Amino acid sequence: MEVEARSGGSSASEGRWSQSGTSLPVRNVQALAASAGEVAVDAMERYIQPGVDGDTVLAEHSDEVPVIDLAKLLDAESVEVEAAKLRFACEDWGFFQVVNHGIPIEVIAGMKHDIQKFFQLPLEVKNAYAQRVGDLQGYGQAFVLSDDQKLDWSDMFGLFSQPPQARDMSYWPNQPPNFRNSIEEYSSELMKLSHSLATFIAKTIGVDPELMEDKHVGQFLRMNYYPSCTTTPEKVLGFSPHSDGSFITILLEVNAVQGLQIRRHGAWIPVKPRGDALLVNVGDFLEIMTNGKYKSIEHRVTINAQKERLSISAFQVPKYDGIISPVLGSTEEKVLYKTMRVEEYARLYLSNKPYGKRTLDYAKLSQI
Template identity: 65%
Template sequence: MEMEAPRSSEARWSRVASSLPVRNVQDLAACSEGLTEEKLKRYIRLDIQDDDDVVAEQSGEVPMIDLGKLFNPDFAEYESARLRSACEDWGFFQLVNHGVPDDIIASIRGDIEKFFQLPLEVKSTYAQLPGDLQGYGQSFVVSERQTLDWSDMFVIIAQPSQARDMRYWPVQPHTFRKSIEDYSSELMKTAHSIVTAIAKTLNIDLELMVDKYVCQYLRMNYYPPCMTMAKKVLGFSPHSDGSFLTFLLEVNSVQGLQIKRHNAWIPVKPNPNALLVNVGDFLEIMSNGKYKSIEHRVTINTNQERLTLSAFHVPSLDGVVSPVPGIAEERPRYKTVGVEEYSKLYMSNKLDGKRALDHAKSL
């Protein structure tokens, strides 16, 4: 490979936990002999058999926020109020006019599709190494007995640049590295703008947030179709994000994401012109629960694959996160947490709703 693994402190992000190796799901889904219940027994979920808790789409849609209006004096007050409401009530919003150029979006989308079309033996050259969360494989597999998610993923640390491990950066397709670099750099600018706007909505000094989103890791998600048992498996188990903010790019606009709202699962319609942004656990802690890190999951399509790119913006691993005094009138709902300690707790367990965040709550 081109270079040895980086030794910067932020490179430790890739080693906060590890995941057990399991069979490639894309390869399993392509099996010509058919997917029987016996072959899928590690993926079948007993908790989603009925879908009675999924509400109709017309019951509400994720709010849309215009980044340009947030910084336009003629619209800033109104749009900031909408951003505040979205973070408080939904924990998610569709961000339009986000500033990432269309050609960069098109390039990263195309290269992700091409990467997952490569033969398994090519993709496997970027497989996760023992003790490392980066690479091609899965995450959150901590037991030989747990129910598995119907998905494959490819994870790399993109920011800061000194934390990159180029062993995991694909050379196929040949434009992929440039696409990742361009998208990552532009998204950092967008993240700065959104964090600036969020600081204003919370009426806190932006300096309190400058180290809360400096690390960025990218997770490319591949959800194969499951023609026979799509209703019995999940692409991603219910969870909240162990990030400060997460930006999701829908690569091919196949629906599957659902968010939990008023104890029901609401499908999220992909918007090809938007980035879907959600509040992470660290922002919920910092806002003392005012802004909500919402539980979400991914369902599987019967005959269409789904591809997405998640960009998790997280604090410096050496830092701490605590509720900012004065955001809420009541006492702090959360303890001060070390970023590394919380991240190890989050990443070393199977996904289970907001269980990790419960550990950060004050007694």
């Protein structure tokens, strides 16, 4: 399958997602990690996160992220029980793993292979796809907004992948040779999965699935590279604590190295990658739409002292010129969130370093 190349191909609405924020150019972390023995103290200082090594982490815990079987959701005999599990996962955890998701093994394998090969390319080759001023897409880092802020120990490569007319093909690499097709196939499969999940999520809260049709029409792929850190791994973070400015986020662990942690009951819980599953989490837009019933949970990424970690986050986002509003279960239910333009929330989220859930706090009504 050959991906159609559009130069600067953006639709009037969806293409504006990528122009909702920007990130300043900073040193490549992969190269910095490779020269760890020669890194100056002042260079490392920007990555040291004060107090992070003192956070409570429950490395051994009895609870595991709930597992949802999509095949059971699609089966009339098991859908009721599985939908109840899905409701619990969204209410209590804000995260779940989905198995039997329907994405062909070869599509996932191709995506994993090509993203690893991409990050192995020489820096000058990757820099040909570097982020440009005023655009979130491209190779670089996310949410670098000032010259003195603390930095995350990671590099990323971001693409606005859906809908097709919103793509800017100048960012889509020609190396590795099949990378464009791998992105196209994986992205398209994720859209099918997103539609299925949104349909069942709608049913769990008793609303017409059509109300969610425009809430996951866009997709931003962020391919993440977290180098190992041999000097102070316990004092740096691959991604600072945040919730996602998405409807849902679908995460693929590329090389099964642990690092993702979620905040639960005041502590950080490591998520153990499961090879046959994709990890899904509730985003801010879904929390607003469910009037707080489903939770967009803070999460972060820690760094391994010996191994690099790679992952691919797919942020399924609403129509840019749409409206996000709480859907109430009854006339007696108290409204907890504002009705907002998606554009307003997106610009606020993407133009600030997303510490914790502070953007979502902005969407809450004052009486909360």
